[in-house]
Amino acid sequence: MATNKSVDNGVNVQALTDARDALSKAPAGAQFKWRAACQWINGTHSRSTVEGFYGLGGEQSHKTEFTFDADHPELFASEDHGATPVEIVLSGLASCLTAGIASVAQLRGIQLRSVTAKLEGDMDILGILGADPDVRNGFNNIKVVFDIDADAKPDDIKALVAQSQKRSAVYDIIANPTNITVEVA
Amino acid sequence: MATNKSVDNGVNVQALTDARDALSKAPAGAQFKWRAACQWINGTHSRSTVEGFYGLGGEQSHKTEFTFDADHPELFASEDHGATPVEIVLSGLASCLTAGIASVAQLRGIQLRSVTAKLEGDMDILGILGADPDVRNGFNNIKVVFDIDADAKPDDIKALVAQSQKRSAVYDIIANPTNITVEVA
Numbered sequence: 001m002a003t004n005k006s007v008d009n010g011v012n013v014q015a016l017t018d019a020r021d022a023l024s025k026a027p028a029g030a031q032f033k034w035r036a037a038c039q040w041i042n043g044t045h046s047r048s049t050v051e052g053f054y055g056l057g058g059e060q061s062h063k064t065e066f067t068f069d070a071d072h073p074e075l076f077a078s079e080d081h082g083a084t085p086v087e088i089v090l091s092g093l094a095s096c097l098t099a100g101i102a103s104v105a106q107l108r109g110i111q112l113r114s115v116t117a118k119l120e121g122d123m124d125i126l127g128i129l130g131a132d133p134d135v136r137n138g139f140n141n142i143k144v145v146f147d148i149d150a151d152a153k154p155d156d157i158k159a160l161v162a163q164s165q166k167r168s169a170v171y172d173i174i175a176n177p178t179n180i181t182v183e184v185a
Numbered sequence: 186m187a188t189n190k191s192v193d194n195g196v197n198v199q200a201l202t203d204a205r206d207a208l209s210k211a212p213a214g215a216q217f218k219w220r221a222a223c224q225w226i227n228g229t230h231s232r233s234t235v236e237g238f239y240g241l242g243g244e245q246s247h248k249t250e251f252t253f254d255a256d257h258p259e260l261f262a263s264e265d266h267g268a269t270p271v272e273i274v275l276s277g278l279a280s281c282l283t284a285g286i287a288s289v290a291q292l293r294g295i296q297l298r299s300v301t302a303k304l305e306g307d308m309d310i311l312g313i314l315g316a317d318p319d320v321r322n323g324f325n326n327i328k329v330v331f332d333i334d335a336d337a338k339p340d341d342i343k344a345l346v347a348q349s350q351k352r353s354a355v356y357d358i359i360a361n362p363t364n365i366t367v368e369v370a
Contacts, residue, residue, distance in 0.1 A: 012262035020315065023311060035275070036303075044288065053258075056260060060258065062258055066272075073238075080248045083253075084219065086358070088235075092270045096255075098223050099256075101225070115225035119220060120219070123218075127352075131208065136361070143366050145369070145370050146367070158369050161367060167315055171367075172321055174365060178327060180326075181328050182282065182329045
């Protein structure tokens with residue numbers, strides 16, 4: 001696969017294509033388990049931590065533990081110690097699409113100068129309040145708008161974003177049904 | 186609606202039931218827009234910020250801006266400056282269910298002592314690597330296990346978790362299809 005080495009978006013595309021080739025031949029290594037733990041603090045405030053995961057046939061770990069405080073805002077009579085869970089999900093979507101754009105740009109030899117995204121999710125909170133059974137709890141719609149400054153034509157930038165969307169884990173998780181089981185230990 | 190004031194999980198249930206009653210009569214105020222912005226840093230590293238949102242008929246703001254760094258781990262030849270986007274999504278799911286448990290427990294007069302959750306999402310990364318068109322990009326399955334110490338019978342704790350799941354915004358966003366439009370400005 002051709003890669004353009006004259007651009008540098010900070011993505012090691014060679015390593016990714018090597019991984020694709022290696023894991024295609026040894027697909028057991030491609031089975032990953034991503035994890036988070038969460039501890040209730042008080043009220044609607046909780047703290048999630050991310051550190052270990054499973055992949056390439058064994059237990060792996062991030063360099064450090066990452067923590068995410070979540071809460072509800074003051075207008076819901078909460079203390080606003082963190083973003084709301086739905087805003088955290090939007091952040092996950094934003095970062096997944098953005099990482100994809102950098103990776104695909106590297107592969108296609110497009111030098112990025114800046115990439116920003118604005119995301120907005122519409123929600124009728126009569127759903128989560130249990131006030132109207134016909135209203136869903138989650139977002140009715142999510143809109144993502146990218147603003148990209150890159151050494152490429154507008155159509156190539158659009159194609160870059162489309163390819164990132166096509167390969168995005170979080171886009172797929174949100175756009176399509178994902179089975180979730182919730183149990184009590 | 187009966188609430189048990191002898192327990193204190195830090196949730197103001199009266200305010201939530203008042204909000205439900207008020208918004209049921211004035212549903213325009215229940216239309217919320219939750220937002221995140223994202224800036225590409227380098228490689229797969231990006232930073233999302235959450236601050237303003239729209240609701241109750243006007244622009245609102247968190248007390249402070251919250252930021253979320255995301256990246257890929259070193260085994261993907263990245264620099265591991267943050268959790269992966271999919272781990273951020275798991276954190277959003279964890280915190281949504283946990284806030285719900287605290288709220289429903291308050292409403293039902295159940296005193297919580299501790300609530301922890303462990304989440305695991307299974308992913309075959311041949312999907313995101315583009316190595317196998319039959320493999321989805323996202324999670325094949327998410328498992329959430331709660332460990333709850335509360336002043337309640339096991340069946341009541343299970344019912345508490347089930348009710349939180351039923352009203353969870355993030356559970357719905359992930360479990361059910363959500364429309365996402367991605368555009369270039």
